[in-house]
Amino acid sequence: MADNCLNDIKSAITNMHKALNSHQRVHPEVTGPAKELAVQSQKLLDLYLSMTDQLKSQIDNYRLLINDTQTDNNEKLQKILDKLESTPANEKPTPYNVVAQNPPKINYKTVLVKPKNNLLNPPQTKEAICNSIPACDIKCNQISINKTNVAFKFSNENSKNKFLKSVSENPDLNTAMEAYEPTPKCPTIKLKNIDYSTNESDIINQLIMQNDMQDLKNHIKLLFTIKKRHYFDAILCVSPHVYDLLFQRTLFIGWSACIAEQTFLLGHCSNCLSFQHRTKDCPNKSSKKCKNCGISFSTTRINNQQSEFITHIKNCSHFNCCHCAEKNLPAEHPALTDLCPLYCNKIKQTWDRTCYDSSTKVKFFNKLSIPNVTNNNPSTQPPSPSTP
Ligand SMILES: [Zn+2]
Ligand SMILES: [Zn+2]
Ligand SMILES: [Zn+2]
Structure with missing residues (x-):
């Protein structure tokens, strides 16, 4: 009973460590508390073991005492000691997935209000709204102002709709401003190892036809592909409401089956690994920086020989992470991997900005050809081959 319970906790801690090691790309807001829980559980377990050892030896001492002193109460004492040694059978450890659950993240519904006809600036826009719409009618969580607009955040759909209606139906307001819901940042997924018998332009169609997803047709968009020797990977942008339907599901595309993986586009340069510009804007196109040691090598091939870069990697x-070294942080790890705190931070920021709210539907307009990855469509993810 107690042994079972102990073994359950031990294996739960081991499983937690295993899960943490094999799913390194889980959000730090989850892995942080999970690691903490594993450490604290281990401490509690060690404390429990040392306390029970102490109690056991105390019980043994009392037993010796009873045997030495023959009194009438021996039988009673014996019963008490027996009871102390038995353990309650109904106590079970709480499964770690129950303990480790994080409070759910609030998905704010944002409405942007943009001044129009040059009548007001953003602070005046805010003032006009606050003076015309009674706050008690609408539950607004937060207002923020930037150079071009005012953002109102609501925690429920009703308040958001009420606000949109109030602005659009008020003649004083609607002549001077426009309220609208911004297109959310959509999740990105990676489909790995697609066979070259599938044309890039057929990926979305095959995906939809072969996996019975006809109703999702306008909610999935191909961003770009990463070509490898025998297969290629496709990076797709999906509407938030589609993400849960696809995540970790096996999907058939042509002659391949792939598992939809979560991925993040960090927009770094694939030549020099800088986060400051995209690959197409890199001033140094003839060399590439090694992710391990942070040194640049020429990618030029001379006489059909391997380039210096290929030979080097x-x-x-x-290991000398170029991003951490630049900030004088400990850098004995490869760049752009889960071992780098700066990289993990970038992933977290991107993750936090992405909308995973399954009630949010975003429609894409798939072109027949492969999307031009360099265009500046605001609803498009910043594409870059940054997925590790
Ligand atoms: Zn660069
Ligand atoms: Zn290197
Ligand atoms: Zn680093």
Whole structure:
């Protein structure tokens, strides 16, 4: 009973460590508390073991005492000690997935209000709204102002709709401003190892036809592909309401089956690994920086020989993360991996900005050809081959 309980906790801690190691891309807001829980559980377990050891030896001492002193109360004492040694059978450890559950993140519904006809600036826009719409009617959580507009955040759909209606139906307001819901940042997924018998332009169609997803047709969009030797990967942008339907599901595309993985586009340069510009804007196109050691090598091939870069990365085992080294942080790890705190932070920021609210539907307009990855469509994710 007690042994079972102990073994359950031990294996739960081991499982937690295993899960943390094999799913390194889980959000730090989840892995942080999970790691903490594993450490604290282990401490509690050690404390429990040392306390029970102490109690056991105390019981043994009392037993010796009873045997030495023959009194009438021996039988009673014996019963008490027996009871102390038995353990309650109905106590079970709480499963770690129950304990580790984080409070759910609030998905705010945002409405942007943009001044129009040059009548007001953003602070005046805010003032006009606050003076014309009674706050008691609408539950607004937060207002923020930037150079071009005012953002109102609501925690429920009703308040958001009421607010939109109040602005659009008020003649004083609607002549000077426009209220609208911004297109949310949509989740991105990666489909790995697609066979080259599938044309890039057919990916979305095949995905929809072969996996019975006809009603999702306008909610999935191909961003770009990553070509590899025998197969290629496709990076897709999906409407928030589609994400849960696809995540970790096996999907058939042509002659391949792939598992939909979560991915994040961090928009770094694939040549010099900088986060400051995209690959197409890199001033240094003829060399590439090694993710391990942070040194740049030429990518030029001379006489059909391997480039310096390719020769180097096959043998490089020295770790000096270029991003951490630049900020004088400990850098003995490869860049752009889960071992780098700056990279993890970028992932977290992107994750936090992405909308995963399954009630949010975003429609894409799939072009027949492959989307031009360099266009500046605001609803498009910043594409870059940054997925590790
Ligand atoms: Zn660059
Ligand atoms: Zn290197
Ligand atoms: Zn680093």
